[in-house]
Amino acid sequence: MIAELKGAGKEYRTGDQTIVALQPTTLQLNEGELMLIIGPSGSGKTTLLSLLGCVIYPSYGDLWVNGQHVNTLKETALARLRLDTIGFVFQNFNLLAPLTAEENVMMPLQLQGVGSAEARTRTEQALKTVGMTDRRKNLPKQLSGGQQQRIAIARALVTNPKLVLCDEPTAALDKDSLGVVMHELRTLADGGKSVAVVTHDPRLKQYAHRIVEVDNGYVRELDNTSAI
Numbered sequence: 001m002i003a004e005l006k007g008a009g010k011e012y013r014t015g016d017q018t019i020v021a022l023q024p025t026t027l028q029l030n031e032g033e034l035m036l037i038i039g040p041s042g043s044g045k046t047t048l049l050s051l052l053g054c055v056i057y058p059s060y061g062d063l064w065v066n067g068q069h070v071n072t073l074k075e076t077a078l079a080r081l082r083l084d085t086i087g088f089v090f091q092n093f094n095l096l097a098p099l100t101a102e103e104n105v106m107m108p109l110q111l112q113g114v115g116s117a118e119a120r121t122r123t124e125q126a127l128k129t130v131g132m133t134d135r136r137k138n139l140p141k142q143l144s145g146g147q148q149q150r151i152a153i154a155r156a157l158v159t160n161p162k163l164v165l166c167d168e169p170t171a172a173l174d175k176d177s178l179g180v181v182m183h184e185l186r187t188l189a190d191g192g193k194s195v196a197v198v199t200h201d202p203r204l205k206q207y208a209h210r211i212v213e214v215d216n217g218y219v220r221e222l223d224n225t226s227a228i
């Protein structure tokens with residue numbers, strides 16, 4: 001198990017108003033599975049992903065990620081946990097425009113202080129994993145949306161994280177690129193990583209081992225009969 005919520009939830013206070021973004025939730029995310037997180041806008045999907053990603057602390061309940069009790073970690077320890085354990089993939093790729101594909105992929109290793117020879121080897125490997133070796137010298141603007149997302153996946157993978165978290169990773173992609181990117185993510189999960197994907201797109205269901213639905217802050221697991 002890579003992540004566990006035990007009665008963990010989140011509320012936000014704005015002025016004298018309290019919004020329960022995520023009701024107390026008990027959920028485990030295991031190695032080797034791709035979990036889809038679906039639900040209407042404003043239901044709490046991103047909040048759940050942010051808890052799994054150690055981006056926010058739970059307001060109540062307990063959260064463990066990679067065996068660490070997130071509730072009790074200080075900000076700096078949390079940042080280290082994120083850098084070492086988690087890879088993030090976003091809707092708009094978030095690649096740095098002036099850097100080449102391979103420089104973008106290498107960036108997290110530089111943040112970790114990995115030496116340049118090892119960083120180069122691992123970057124090459126990550127680019128190979130997503131089939132983008134031949135485009136490594138390209139700038140993001142020279143790549144299609146699908147190719148940029150594959151570079152973003154390589155960047156998420158280069159630190160060899162146990163957990164890969166994706167927020168609407170296919171929202172900006174056409175049908176063909178969607179298939180390529182989801183196939184990549186599914187392959188990662190089949191290879192032993194934990195992958196969680198927030199989406200509005202029902203076409204992604206076929207790639208999931210598990211589907212959870214978030215509705216008005218309540219999380220429930222669905223039967224996944226459309227899985228491949």
Ligand SMILES: Nc1ncnc2c1ncn2[C@@H]1O[C@H](COP(=O)(O)OP(=O)(O)OP(=O)(O)O)[C@@H](O)[C@H]1O
Nearest residue numbers: 012014019020021040041042043044045046047048
């Ligand atoms: N930082 C914040 N401060 C106050 N309220 C917040 C904050 N973040 C989220 N919320 C509220 O919590 C609820 C859940 O938001 P969340 O972003 O998790 O939903 P979502 O399902 O990801 O929505 P979408 O699909 O539109 O991205 C919403 O009512 C939202 O307005």
